[in-house]
Amino acid sequence: MPVPSQLFPTPPIGPAIKPSSQQPNPSLWLWSVDIYTALILSFFLHLTLTSTTLINYPTMVSSTEMVIVLFSLLTISLPLMMSDTASAGTFYKDFDITWGDGRGKIVDNGKLLTLSLDHTSGSGFESKKEFLFGKIDMELKLVPGNSAGTVTAYYLSSQGPTHDEIDFEFLGNLTGDPYTLHTNVFSQGKGNREQQFKLWFDPTKDFHRYSILWNQNNIIFYVDDTPIRDFRNNEAKGTPFPNSQPMKIYSSLWNADDWATRGGRVKTDWTKAPFTASYRNFKADVSTTPNSGWVNQALDSTGQERMRMMQKNYMIYNYCTDLKRFPQGLPQECSIA
Numbered sequence: 001m002p003v004p005s006q007l008f009p010t011p012p013i014g015p016a017i018k019p020s021s022q023q024p025n026p027s028l029w030l031w032s033v034d035i036y037t038a039l040i041l042s043f044f045l046h047l048t049l050t051s052t053t054l055i056n057y058p059t060m061v062s063s064t065e066m067v068i069v070l071f072s073l074l075t076i077s078l079p080l081m082m083s084d085t086a087s088a089g090t091f092y093k094d095f096d097i098t099w100g101d102g103r104g105k106i107v108d109n110g111k112l113l114t115l116s117l118d119h120t121s122g123s124g125f126e127s128k129k130e131f132l133f134g135k136i137d138m139e140l141k142l143v144p145g146n147s148a149g150t151v152t153a154y155y156l157s158s159q160g161p162t163h164d165e166i167d168f169e170f171l172g173n174l175t176g177d178p179y180t181l182h183t184n185v186f187s188q189g190k191g192n193r194e195q196q197f198k199l200w201f202d203p204t205k206d207f208h209r210y211s212i213l214w215n216q217n218n219i220i221f222y223v224d225d226t227p228i229r230d231f232r233n234n235e236a237k238g239t240p241f242p243n244s245q246p247m248k249i250y251s252s253l254w255n256a257d258d259w260a261t262r263g264g265r266v267k268t269d270w271t272k273a274p275f276t277a278s279y280r281n282f283k284a285d286v287s288t289t290p291n292s293g294w295v296n297q298a299l300d301s302t303g304q305e306r307m308r309m310m311q312k313n314y315m316i317y318n319y320c321t322d323l324k325r326f327p328q329g330l331p332q333e334c335s336i337a
């Protein structure tokens with residue numbers, strides 16, 4: 001078992017480049033509003049011209065016709081613009097590609113985001129908004145085939161030396177060998193709370209939903225709505241809990257073949273590059289009305305039983321049982337059921 005604290009260097013924060021090719025869409029809506037205004041104006045202009053020209057200046061009919069042509073063109077283009085607008089999706093609205101010089105892309109009208117990695121660089125994105133609590137879902141499809149040495153990090157993090165962080169990290173593997181799902185929670189700048197899992201499906205064949213439920217009482221990690229980890233608020237017993245620093249959502253695809261796969265013994269096969277991971281169906285429920293389920297959500301006994309089963313069958317590392325690593329005693333939160 002490799003030393004988990006070395007397993008998790010902070011993902012590289014790339015330069016804040018926003019290639020111009022990646023910022024087209026938020027203006028689409030405004031654009032079609034403009035078109036719509038023009039349409040209404042031209043309609044009235046058309047009416048005015050028609051009535052005045054036909055009555056007073058029959059020779060100007062040709063310009064009236066021009067207006068009619070313009071009007072028809074706009075009428076035809078409007079539905080096209082509107083349909084584009086309606087689906088100018090969440091990724092344009094909610095995220096910025098922050099590094100990777102074009103290797104991160106928002107496609108399919110904003111419904112799909114892809115990150116890629118080659119020998120020169122990986123890529124990454126972050127949310128425009130910050131969150132303080134919420135239920136956050138994202139569907140990911142990981143790098144297929146030989147993904148050894150690649151790491152897809154998907155996490156929430158605040159800023160600064162005493163930052164909080166909630167991590168999902170996917171460590172690639174050789175074709176046919178299982179990915180490792182690595183999780184961690186940082187509070188007040190301190191992490192070292194790794195739990196790792198195998199997955200019970202091939203995460204590269206289809207999209208699967210990875211969710212974080214974060215409220216005052218706990219942070220629950222879900223995979224396809226199945227709870228795998230529950231980090232409770234044990235502030236009263238002296239373990240800081242992330243509850244005051246807003247976090248952004250980040251993701252990056254990068255190379256870490258010095259440690260990621262079998263502790264660094266399996267290197268990335270660059271002949272298979274570029275490596276690509278995909279994201280879709282982002283959803284952040286942050287509404288705090290009394291009936292927002294997530295605000296007071298905790299695992300009931302069925303949920304806890306389910307989580308224990310998943311941990312029994314799929315957990316491959318748990319800091320809370322690593323006595324070698326904590327000779328002075330396990331972290332305080334480990335002793336609380």
Ligand SMILES: *[C@@H]1O[C@H](CO)[C@@H](O)[C@H](O)[C@H]1NC(C)=O
Pocket residue numbers: 171172173174177178179180260261262263
């Ligand atoms: C890769 O596969 C090997 C062999 O099954 C396994 O020991 C290892 O935990 C897997 N994951 C990583 C990230 O190395």
